[in-house]
Amino acid sequence: MFDPVMEKLTEIAQDAWLFLAxxxxxxxxxxxxxxxxxxxxxxxxGGARSTSMAILGGIGIAILVLFAFLVIPQLGELLxxxxxxxxx
Amino acid sequence: xxxxxxxxVVFLSEGWAxxxxxxxxxxxxxxxxxxxKAVSGTVIGSKVAWANALSATVGILFIILFGLxxxxxxxxxxxxxxxMTACGPLVDLGAAAAQVLGGLAAVRMLxxxxxxxxxxxxxxxxxxASALVEAGEALIGMLxxxxxxxxxxxxxxxx
Numbered sequence: 599m600f601d602p603v604m605e606k607l608t609e610i611a612q613d614a615w616l617f618l619a620x621x622x623x624x625x626x627x628x629x630x631x632x633x634x635x636x637x638x639x640x641x642x643x644g645g646a647r648s649t650s651m652a653i654l655g656g657i658g659i660a661i662l663v664l665f666a667f668l669v670i671p672q673l674g675e676l677l678x679x680x681x682x683x684x685x686x
Numbered sequence: 687x688x689x690x691x692x693x694x695v696v697f698l699s700e701g702w703a704x705x706x707x708x709x710x711x712x713x714x715x716x717x718x719x720x721x722x723k724a725v726s727g728t729v730i731g732s733k734v735a736w737a738n739a740l741s742a743t744v745g746i747l748f749i750i751l752f753g754l755x756x757x758x759x760x761x762x763x764x765x766x767x768x769x770m771t772a773c774g775p776l777v778d779l780g781a782a783a784a785q786v787l788g789g790l791a792a793v794r795m796l797x798x799x800x801x802x803x804x805x806x807x808x809x810x811x812x813x814x815a816s817a818l819v820e821a822g823e824a825l826i827g828m829l830x831x832x833x834x835x836x837x838x839x840x841x842x843x844x845x
Contacts, residue, residue: 599697600704607704611711618718622725629729658728666721674714677750681706684699685758686789 619667626663630656691782698789705796706754709803713750716807717743738809745806753799761792764828780834787831791824798824 633652640648720739727735798817805813 599700604704604707607708607711611715614715615718618715618722622718622722625722625725625729629725632729655728655731659725662721662725662728666718670714670717670721673717673747674710677710677713677754678707680751680754681703681710682754682758684702684789684792685761686695686698686785686792 622663622666626659629659633659691779691786694786695789698786698793701793702789702796705793705800709750709753709796709800712800712807713746713803716746716803719807720746742806742809746803749799749803749806753796753803757792757795757799760795760825761788761828764788764791764832784831784834788828791828791831794824795821 633656636655637649637652640646640652720743723742724736724739727733727739798821801817802814805817
């Protein structure tokens, strides 16, 4: 009865997922470029703290992107497996 | 009459399955939104955005897990305690009606958790509060059904 509705909802969620994943990649790439610039500037001016902060920021972005693309789909599969039958 | 009530139960079961699927779907999209927020917060150096995203991710996970594991447990507990101790056609009808009412309350509770997960993903805490109040109302309705069963058995006589 609700299958057509679920198909539409799945399509909407898939579109939203693709859009957000693309946006995440773009923001992460821009962030990586920004941290590369910050690190290069710090290295050029002898600012060790600035360089180390840029390296840490780049690593943080990489970890977040990996979390988004590796952990969240697995989490979704896990939660989909937990879907209970109707309790009534 | 019980056939109509059985049809309602089938309808509610399909609604339950659809809502459980929607809860997982929109919860996952909401977690991706929060990760995007965390990445943006990292780029601009905002610790507040990072903390908000982390807490919202944990909140969405908590809401999904409670919706998928807590609501069925509550509903099953109420359905078990609402079993009739009498017999006869009226009691059969009462049992079927109690099952439909329990199903309605369970679906309503799951619906409030879907709303909560979506509103946490969008950053709206007011909707979460009102949705959780609705879940509490549904639970109280289920408990009233539990009280109504033994009362009806008392008035119509035990077997």
